[in-house]
Amino acid sequence: MPTRPYVIDTMISAKSIAARIEELAREIKEEFQGTDKLVVVGLLRGSFVFIADLVRELDLPVEVDFLEASSYGDGTESSREVRILKDLRGEIGGRDVLLVEDIVDTGFTLKHVIGLLQSREPHRLKTIALLDKPSRREVDVKADWTGFEIPDEFVVGYGIDFAQRNRNLPHIGKVRFTEAEQA
Numbered sequence: 305m306p307t308r309p310y311v312i313d314t315m316i317s318a319k320s321i322a323a324r325i326e327e328l329a330r331e332i333k334e335e336f337q338g339t340d341k342l343v344v345v346g347l348l349r350g351s352f353v354f355i356a357d358l359v360r361e362l363d364l365p366v367e368v369d370f371l372e373a374s375s376y377g378d379g380t381e382s383s384r385e386v387r388i389l390k391d392l393r394g395e396i397g398g399r400d401v402l403l404v405e406d407i408v409d410t411g412f413t414l415k416h417v418i419g420l421l422q423s424r425e426p427h428r429l430k431t432i433a434l435l436d437k438p439s440r441r442e443v444d445v446k447a448d449w450t451g452f453e454i455p456d457e458f459v460v461g462y463g464i465d466f467a468q469r470n471r472n473l474p475h476i477g478k479v480r481f482t483e484a485e486q487a
């Protein structure tokens with residue numbers, strides 16, 4: 305479905321993202337130092353760029369797995385119903401797990417996926433989100449590490465979409481509609 309016309313204003317540059325990922329990777333390495341069994345789980349689709357950059361900064365023995373969840377359609381509002389579209393390939397029982405999320409907005413997705421993964425009894429489950437919009441939170445959840453706290457703007461780029469578009473932007477931008485909504 306075509307959306308109203310919009311432009312994208314830069315919010316966080318590719319350079320700032322790369323610098324922040326280096327810092328986050330240092331903290332994660334400290335947390336998981338000594339582990340021989342870290343599974344890094346990317347939450348698709350939005351986290352595919354972030355996880356690719358993050359794991360390349362982690363000189364730890366890691367395995368990578370993916371879970372696909374979806375709750376936004378083509379609009380900018382959550383359906384508040386998290387659908388699991390693809391499950392992990394591997395077992396995580398007894399393992400150290402790092403769940404990688406692109407953005408925490410209402411919190412429904414992260415909360416739901418944490419519950420799902422905890423039910424499989426990992427040894428340790430930690431979470432990281434590149435972006436956090438605390439002012440939009442509807443359920444009580446927070447990632448263990450956050451890249452950037454951002455204001456209440458609909459963002460795209462660096463893996464994050466609006467109606468499946470703009471995931472390939474190298475930076476984070478905010479969507480600005482250029483025409484008023486039809487009544």
Ligand SMILES: O=P(O)(O)OC[C@H]1O[C@H](OP(=O)(O)OP(=O)(O)O)[C@H](O)[C@@H]1O
Pocket residue numbers: 347348349350351373374375376377382405406407408409410411412413414465
């Ligand atoms: O905190 P919330 O309000 O739940 O929003 C955050 C989630 O919403 C988006 O996923 P989406 O459903 O758009 O799927 P996608 O990753 O495939 O784009 C985003 O990638 C997060 O996973």
Ligand SMILES: [Mg+2]
Pocket residue numbers: 350376464465466468
């Ligand atoms: Mg999306």
